[in-house]
Amino acid sequence: MKRSWNRLSDESRARVAQRYEAGETTTQLAKDYRVAKSTIIGILRANNVVVRRQPLTPEQVSEAARLYESGLSLSQVAKRMDVNQETMRVAIIEARVTLREPTRAKNA
Secondary structure, three states: OOOOOOOOOHHHHHHHHHHHHOOOOHHHHHHHHOOOHHHHHHHHHHOOOOOOOOOOOHHHHHHHHHHHHOOOOHHHHHHHHOOOHHHHHHHHHHOOOOOOOOOOOOOO
16 A cells, blocks of 8 residues: 655644644554654654654564564664664564574675
């Protein structure tokens, strides 16, 4: 499914900040405004809103574990899931997935 991206008006951006400060999640806001979660986080930061920790959903953790076990690296999985690599590493460990030895960059 192709996602159609939206550009949010200044009014919508202000409403995003208000709704987030009222307790709504970045995931729900991204869904409601049909934008990426990273867009919502960017809006919040631009409005000097303190962003709460962004835990992964159980479905996201399952998908991350599946991708990692299929052979992707932690950084590749983190990029696909649009999260920080350390967040991804912790989630994979908590899912009881055995981490592979990190690969080292080869000197050319």
